[in-house]
Amino acid sequence: xxxxxxxxxxxxxxxxxxNAEYAATFKDSDLPLPPARHALVLACMxxxxxxxxxLGIKNGECHCVRNAGGRASDDALRSIAISQRLLGTKxxxxxxxxxxxxxxxxxxxxxxxxxxxxxxxxxDRDFLPFPDLHQSVLDDIRTVRESSLVATxxxxxxxxxxxxxxxxxxxx
Amino acid sequence: xxxxxxxxxxxxxxxxxxNAEYAATFKDSDLPLPPARHALVLACMxxxxxxxxxLGIKNGECHCVRNAGGRASDDALRSIAISQRLLGTKxxxxxxxxxxxxxxxxxxxxxxxxxxxxxxxxxDRDFLPFPDLHQSVLDDIRTVRESSLVATxxxxxxxxxxxxxxxxxxxx
Numbered sequence: 507x508x509x510x511x512x513x514x515x516x517x518x519x520x521x522x523x524x525n526a527e528y529a530a531t532f533k534d535s536d537l538p539l540p541p542a543r544h545a546l547v548l549a550c551m552x553x554x555x556x557x558x559x560x561l562g563i564k565n566g567e568c569h570c571v572r573n574a575g576g577r578a579s580d581d582a583l584r585s586i587a588i589s590q591r592l593l594g595t596k597x598x599x600x601x602x603x604x605x606x607x608x609x610x611x612x613x614x615x616x617x618x619x620x621x622x623x624x625x626x627x628x629x630d631r632d633f634l635p636f637p638d639l640h641q642s643v644l645d646d647i648r649t650v651r652e653s654s655l656v657a658t659x660x661x662x663x664x665x666x667x668x669x670x671x672x673x674x675x676x677x678x
Numbered sequence: 679x680x681x682x683x684x685x686x687x688x689x690x691x692x693x694x695x696x697n698a699e700y701a702a703t704f705k706d707s708d709l710p711l712p713p714a715r716h717a718l719v720l721a722c723m724x725x726x727x728x729x730x731x732x733l734g735i736k737n738g739e740c741h742c743v744r745n746a747g748g749r750a751s752d753d754a755l756r757s758i759a760i761s762q763r764l765l766g767t768k769x770x771x772x773x774x775x776x777x778x779x780x781x782x783x784x785x786x787x788x789x790x791x792x793x794x795x796x797x798x799x800x801x802d803r804d805f806l807p808f809p810d811l812h813q814s815v816l817d818d819i820r821t822v823r824e825s826s827l828v829a830t831x832x833x834x835x836x837x838x839x840x841x842x843x844x845x846x847x848x849x850x
């Protein structure tokens with residue numbers, strides 16, 4: 507495990523120090539580019555969800571796409587298309603989680619905060635918040651399945667990760 | 679370490695089994711929602727780049743946004759805006775990497791492949807490939823810095839991860 511310094515050290519300095527330790531015992535120099543498990547995980551950016559650790563994914567096994575909410579955004583579909591067409595993945599696993607920030611606001615509230623803090627008018631931009639965790643997983647499963655950029659017959663699964671217990675629960 | 683079965687086991691079954699092991703020793707049930715290091719990492723979805731491990735990030739410390747290329751896409755800016763305005767992050771660390779799939783195609787080639795494989799015409803859609811790794815990091819640093827959704831004065835750093843050595847090199 508990396509040795510962490512006090513919280514006043516710069517993040518960059520800490521990353522570089524930790525990475526030097528990582529690289530010192532690095533043994534995966536010959537992994538191929540295409541993911542060995544032919545799978546892509548789409549998950550929230552939440553700091554408490556270390557995807558590879560939570561799912562026991564080894565180096566080189568799965569693509570990992572993450573954004574605020576783990577949403578099947580247009581950009582996530584771009585990533586899935588590249589993953590499938592160029593690197594041979596065949597299934598998508600979507601992970602949202604309890605205590606998600608996306609459950610705590612709506613677009614109008616965030617627009618008002620951005621206006622107040624940054625002086626910028628974002629109009630009716632959709633930041634993809636959701637009021638219902640289970641439903642958001644179902645919605646994103648459907649969005650991926652119905653996307654014209656995603657191959658017909660792609661397996662799409664959905665889960666809820668519990669930040670309180672470390673467990674994933676299958677939605678579909 | 680999770681015990682991995684043969685490659686014929688379903689990915690879902692493997693995730694569930696690995697996660698049961700993870701949850702069995704889970705001790706982080708009381709971590710707060712805002713990232714402790716007030717930082718967000720934006721990195722490629724590549725299967726060989728386990729971001730938290732490579733940077734020595736502990737549970738709860740940093741948001742992690744990932745997509746094909748680790749690009750500062752419009753959706754990545756959505757995630758950064760939510761991270762900064764609602765969850766208090768103040769810096770962005772961008773990581774691209776050697777042997778990236780995004781170096782291997784251009785938009786016309788991918789459009790032709792999607793047309794051939796899926797029968798879909800994507801028009802002139804930009805899938806955000808890049809021909810120069812160093813330049814792509816610089817471009818994305820600038821995109822984040824200049825975005826109206828990102829707070830003025832946000833620290834933005836860039837790195838290249840070497841999949842051959844496990845090392846990150848600072849671009850800026």
